[in-house]
Structures are given as C-alpha cells and as structure tokens.
Amino acid sequence: xxKERKLIIxxxxxxxxxxxxxxxxxxGLKRELASVKEVDIVVCPPFTALDAVxxxxxxxxxxxxxxxxxxxxxxxxTGEIAAGMLKEFSVRFVILGHSERRQYQKEPDALISKxxxxxxxAALKPIVCVGETLAERxxxxxxxxxxxxxxxxxxxxxxxxxxxxxxAYEPVWAIGTGKTATTEQAQSAHAxxxxxxxxxxxxxxxxxxxxxxxxxxxxxNARELMSQPDVDGALVGGASLEVRSFADIIKxxx
Numbered sequence: 086x087x088k089e090r091k092l093i094i095x096x097x098x099x100x101x102x103x104x105x106x107x108x109x110x111x112x113g114l115k116r117e118l119a120s121v122k123e124v125d126i127v128v129c130p131p132f133t134a135l136d137a138v139x140x141x142x143x144x145x146x147x148x149x150x151x152x153x154x155x156x157x158x159x160x161x162x163t164g165e166i167a168a169g170m171l172k173e174f175s176v177r178f179v180i181l182g183h184s185e186r187r188q189y190q191k192e193p194d195a196l197i198s199k200x201x202x203x204x205x206x207a208a209l210k211p212i213v214c215v216g217e218t219l220a221e222r223x224x225x226x227x228x229x230x231x232x233x234x235x236x237x238x239x240x241x242x243x244x245x246x247x248x249x250x251x252x253a254y255e256p257v258w259a260i261g262t263g264k265t266a267t268t269e270q271a272q273s274a275h276a277x278x279x280x281x282x283x284x285x286x287x288x289x290x291x292x293x294x295x296x297x298x299x300x301x302x303x304x305x306n307a308r309e310l311m312s313q314p315d316v317d318g319a320l321v322g323g324a325s326l327e328v329r330s331f332a333d334i335i336k337x338x339x
Contacts, residue, residue, distance in 0.1 A: 094335050
C-alpha cells in the first residue's frame with residue numbers, strides 16, 4: 086500500500102497479561118512480524134510488564150508504548166508514573182486520553198493536553214485518543230465532539246510537536262462491542278479531524294500527522310480500513326492480545 090504517511094499499528098493490551106504472559110505474546114509477534122518493514126508496530130503492555138517486554142524486543146522491529154503517563158515529573162504523586170520511569174524501559178510512545186480513562190478516571194481535555202506536552206518534553210511521542218459515544222453520534226454531535234476533543238487535547242502543542250503526535254480516532258460505541266464504524270464513517274471522521282488540524286496548525290502539518298482508527302479492528306476489516314486515504318493505522322484492543330489476530334491485522338494492512 087503506497088501512502089504518504091507510514092502506517093502505525095499499536096496494540097493496547099489494557100489491564101491484561103502478567104509479565105510472563107507478555108513475554109509469550111511478544112516472542113510470538115517477533116517471529117510472525119520479523120520481516121515487516123512497511124508498518125511501525127507498537128505494543129503497549131501494562132506497566133508491570135514494561136521491563137520484560139523492553140528487553141525482549143530490543144533487537145526487533147517492535148516498539149514499546151505505555152498506556153498512560155503523569156503530567157508531572159518525579160514527586161509526591163502516589164500511584165502515578167513519570168516520564169523518566171518510562172524512558173528507563175526505552176518506551177517510545179504513550180497512549181493518552183483513551184476513552185476508558187476519559188470515562189472511568191474522568192480525564193478532561195485540558196489534562197490530556199498537559200500530559201501531551203509532558204510526553205513531548207521527555208522526547209516521547211503521544212498517541213492522543215478522541216472519539217464520540219453512541220448517544221453523541223445518534224444525536225448528530227460527532228463533529229462537535231471531535232472538534233472539542235481535538236482542539237482541547239492538543240492545545241499548546243507546537244507545529245513541530247504536532248508532527249510527532251499520533252491521533253487515534255476511536256468511536257466509543259465501537260470499542261470492544263464487535264461493532265465497527267463503516268469504512269465511510271471512519272474515513273469521514275479522520276478527514277474531519279485532519280481538517281481541524283489544518284485550522285489549528287496548517288495544511289503541511291495536518292498532512293504529516295498520522296491518524297489511527299480504533300474500534301473493533303480485526304484481520305477481516307483491516308485492509309479495507311487501512312486503504313482509506315486518511316486512515317494511517319490502527320489502535321487495536323482485544324485483537325492485540327493474541328499473536329495470530331494482531332499479526333494478521335498488520336499483514337493484511339500492507
């Protein structure tokens with residue numbers, strides 16, 4: 086597939102896998118995906134498995150991501166994870182503002198933008214998630230919600246930082262439900278997000294930003310989704326927890 090932006094496919098393992106199980110998974114992925122050069126492949130295990138996975142993928146084409154990060158540096162923030170802790174394990178990417186954190190931890194856009202700035206300050210790359218709920222989509226508010234989340238969550242980033250930021254569009258109604266946005270719905274939302282980036286930054290920046298789709302991505306729908314002009318990869322949840330399904334999503338995207 087010939088795209089101006091290199092595809093980036095990330096597996097968000099969420100609160101799954103012990104360190105031992107994580108090793109089994111990445112060792113299988115290393116074998117299955119060793120020859121893949123056309124896609125940036127990222128695995129995002131839970132914090133407790135970062136050390137083991139970091140060592141296991143050192144000599145591979147897999148990159149390491151974290152599922153969250155504090156907006157603060159080292160200090161009195163019980164239960165939080167600082168950028169310096171992630172860098173110790175050669176983490177490259179950090180997921181921010183996932184819909185589950187927006188929902189369960191009540192993370193607002195303003196906090197996500199602070200985290201994004203902290204990720205960049207540490208020379209890491211954020212994957213910033215945005216997306217509407219079913220009620221918002223059915224109420225005709227998809228674009229309003231996306232514009233609010235994109236502008237709020239990316240507020241304060243420079244053009245240079247924005248180019249190094251990945252945006253993940255995840256329609257909340259399609260996460261773990263088996264429902265997937267149609268290719269037309271996904272492309273429309275991605276194109277709208279890119280238009281917001283044009284207004285926030287400029288056309289050159291917006292054309293360089295990679296926008297992932299997240300929401301029940303499977304091997305069977307990966308090719309069609311990735312073929313859309315503004316879909317530059319996937320943020321994969323459940324299907325990233327098994328070697329075969331994650332590897333097939335990546336292979337089917339090329």
